[in-house]
Amino acid sequence: MTTTTTLTERYIGATIRSLPPAAQSDVRAELEASIADAIDARVEQGETPAEAERAVLTELGDPGVLAAGYAERPLQLIGPRYYLIWWRLLTLLLWIVPAFAAVGVAIGKILEFATIGETIGAIVVAVLMTIVHVGFWTTLVFAVLERTATDPGVEWNPDHLPEITERGAGRSEAIASLIFLVLAAAAILWDALRGFVRDGDVPVPILNPGLWPVGMTVLLVLMLAELVLALAVYRAGRWTVAAAVVNTVLAVAFVVPALALLVSGDLVNPGFIDYLAVEHATELADANAGAADQGGVLRVIGVILGVVIVGSGIWDIIDGWIKTARAKRA
Template sequence: MPTTSTATLTERYISATVRSLPPEVQDDVRAELEASIADAVEARREQGEDPQSAERAVIVELGDPGVLAAGYADRPLQLIGPKYYLAWWRLLKVLLWIVPTFAAAGVALGKVFEFATFGETVGAVATVIVLSIVHVGFWTTLVFAILERTATAPRWSWNPDRLPDPSDPGPRRADLIAAVVFLVAAAGAILWDVLRGFVRDDGVPVPILDPALWPVGMGVLLALMVGELVLAVAVYRARRWTTGAAVVNTLLAVAFVVFALYLLLSDQLVNPGFLEYLAVEHAAGLAEADARAAEQGGVMNVLSVILGVVIVGSGLWDAIDGWIKAMRARRS
């Protein structure tokens, strides 16, 4: 037979409140609640309410014991509160622009080298975009949720100096972060290609870029990336694009395009060992792709043309973008 609890409503409420509190404060909270509930019940009884109704009304006014306990323990009841919400949201927006883009580009490039069909490439790219969005959202939120519960106070604070000028078209911090992430990722990809390899043959890395480029050729490419990084930092510190910055940006873009095209046209960009690997490991796919692209000179010629267009297009856009920003800053 079920037993009937003899504990009063007040005792049950106080027990539910203090059970999740640290042991060292439970007795003090229990005594405080007993006194405050007793006083509130007595005040209602003096107004003519019966004891049970008065006790129940006081308990209802106090609310959920879990919420009351969180107040005593100074414990947040939200995943991310106002203390970190804006920092979380700003960082999340930046990462959601950058990470899925680079992940999709990397997967698409890998599928091209695997001679995958268009459908397979689209499916792989769509999958990695969805997964990267989920992972970025989950891990970023998890970090800030932990900070919400462990950090005593944020290490940054807002001040009026951070107010933007409505007419200022200058570079934002997000622009600098995006430039830094892109350049670091590009440099990391070059180093990963030679040290670990995006393509491996029986566990042995097969670099896509010609190892003969080291150290001079790769040194030039990395130096150009460092130049772009220094320019991005300088523009951010100056808070505006100037004509001089646009000129430097154009020179860096032209230098990159000329150097990369020279390597591509002289067959010094792609590792011959990588081409041999494709010819052996993907002979059937390569033959089929060659047959389809016979009128264009073969699949390797098509890939070279595509890569050349990408190189020229990216350099041209980089130069034009710098001049557009400089002209906007000048008009303001």
């Protein structure tokens, strides 16, 4: 048996130093035996002990890689197990979240009567920051999963292939619904607590603070019900008549109160209107002059908002029944 040399000891030490203490002695014994046997085999073939040792250690490779194999620790940020899921989710989020951020910032700047340059600049900054945050946090979650989650033990088989004829009930729709509802809820809470519009250091909510707590709680409950419906449709794998009916009820439950509050003037915060009248008196006067035939700029905005509320509700109802009809034909 060849005596263990300093070079081998250095290699073994570099391998086991990152392993848990309980495993170091076993790994050391295994490596000492396997390296010594490999060196002896080479020496019997005519190599010198030094040449044999160097060749054996070279074949074993980087001790860090070898240690990762013993510890079952991945050396890549996201491995094959989660890579495709990460990539698909990241792509979906990058298509949706920055667009919503851009729309939200644009609406806020328009309501502040900001110039076109200020609006574009704010949108660009918001989109870039959103892309950075989405990429970072999504990747971080999957990197943690890669190192902490156990193997789900589910192997792919043809039963996992999606049905071509069943549209609108897939994972992407459930994720999109989740993202939209979370962003909407976050926007409502941000408006109430931090404010998209601020008068100095004081937030000026756009939505009427008088809607809290009852009105806004009902709205958040409806949004939660929409999320539960999206997850139920995803689990069922298709839209059903019952799901379409529930979707219709939820849409009506949102549109009718929202439209009633808009018409009565209780949807928008009166303090926000006063803020515009004081802080942006010139811009508001110019806008009212340009929209005098339509009853003023606030009336125009109210009509547009009403059309958006009703239109989104009608489209949501129609979309649910169309998907139900497709599922029944399939």
